[in-house]
Amino acid sequence: xxxxxxxxxxxxxxxxxxxxxxxxxxxxxxxIRPGMSTLxxxxxxEEMIRSYGCEPSFKGYCGYxxxxxxxxxxxxxxxxxxxxxxxxxxxxxxxxxxxxxxxYHSDAARTxxxxxxxxxxxxxxxxxxxxxxxxxxxxxxxHHLNEIGRAVQDYAESFGYGVVRxxxxxxIGSELHQEPEIPNFRQLRRGIKLRPGMTLAVExxxxxxxxxxxxxxxxxxxxxxxxxxxxxxxxxxxxxDGKPELLTLTEEEKAAGYLDLF
Ligand code: CO
Numbered sequence: 001x002x003x004x005x006x007x008x009x010x011x012x013x014x015x016x017x018x019x020x021x022x023x024x025x026x027x028x029x030x031x032i033r034p035g036m037s038t039l040x041x042x043x044x045x046e047e048m049i050r051s052y053g054c055e056p057s058f059k060g061y062c063g064y065x066x067x068x069x070x071x072x073x074x075x076x077x078x079x080x081x082x083x084x085x086x087x088x089x090x091x092x093x094x095x096x097x098x099x100x101x102x103x104y105h106s107d108a109a110r111t112x113x114x115x116x117x118x119x120x121x122x123x124x125x126x127x128x129x130x131x132x133x134x135x136x137x138x139x140x141x142x143h144h145l146n147e148i149g150r151a152v153q154d155y156a157e158s159f160g161y162g163v164v165r166x167x168x169x170x171x172i173g174s175e176l177h178q179e180p181e182i183p184n185f186r187q188l189r190r191g192i193k194l195r196p197g198m199t200l201a202v203e204x205x206x207x208x209x210x211x212x213x214x215x216x217x218x219x220x221x222x223x224x225x226x227x228x229x230x231x232x233x234x235x236x237x238x239x240x241d242g243k244p245e246l247l248t249l250t251e252e253e254k255a256a257g258y259l260d261l262f
Contacts, residue, residue: 018247145191162211203234
């Protein structure tokens with residue numbers, strides 16, 4: 001199957017799905033504080049998504065029970081919301097969410113601080129985000145897919161971090177996961193040529209230590225094998241004739257100058 005090129009109508013619907021998800025992230029990120037459970041985070045997030053007239057795309061996906069993946073510290077992705085898992089001052093928490101608007105998906109993740117965090121943890125969060133923006137410098141029509149992974153890997157590894165290999169980004173549209181897979185690391189093959197109208201979820205997952213991960217017995221939660229901290233930064237993007245359009249960037253991120261990072 002070829003990678004789909006979205007029509008103008010589809011792009012409009014994905015812009016709206018992205019705009020809504022950005023609002024959810026902006027508001028949810030602000031609510032995070034010590035003492036909340038990860039289930040509280042999920043409940044608040046699901047409520048927000050539904051308040052905007054969208055469906056949480058993760059809920060029930062392959063049996064996933066939550067609306068928001070809430071992954072704490074060494075948890076890389078797919079943490080299951082749990083009333084007994086209480087966020088503590090100094091934790092970092094990755095919030096991954098997807099919404100469906102009129103049949104079209106957006107998908108985005110942010111790692112945020114719980115209370116006061118260490119400089120090492122903040123550096124990991126900032127550099128994981130920047131690894132995404134390094135990828136945006138090459139996410140251009142005419143470039144090849146492998147340039148994305150190479151950009152993420154070169155940047156993240158320059159700090160001695162581990163780039164997770166067992167999970168990848170993906171095309172997105174009328175389904176959460178479409179072709180192509182988007183690795184965050186170097187590939188032997190150059191991959192497809194990027195073309196205007198492709199919509200992609202680019203999502204570096206970066207560990208402070210080893211790149212290796214293991215799956216927990218709950219069959220969802222992925223943790224770093226050495227229990228080092230892990231961060232995640234994901235946006236749904238549209239390939240254009242120029243710079244990529246970031247469909248899930250928050251207004252605060254735009255105001256902070258993130259559009260000038262690539
Ligand atoms: Co994704």
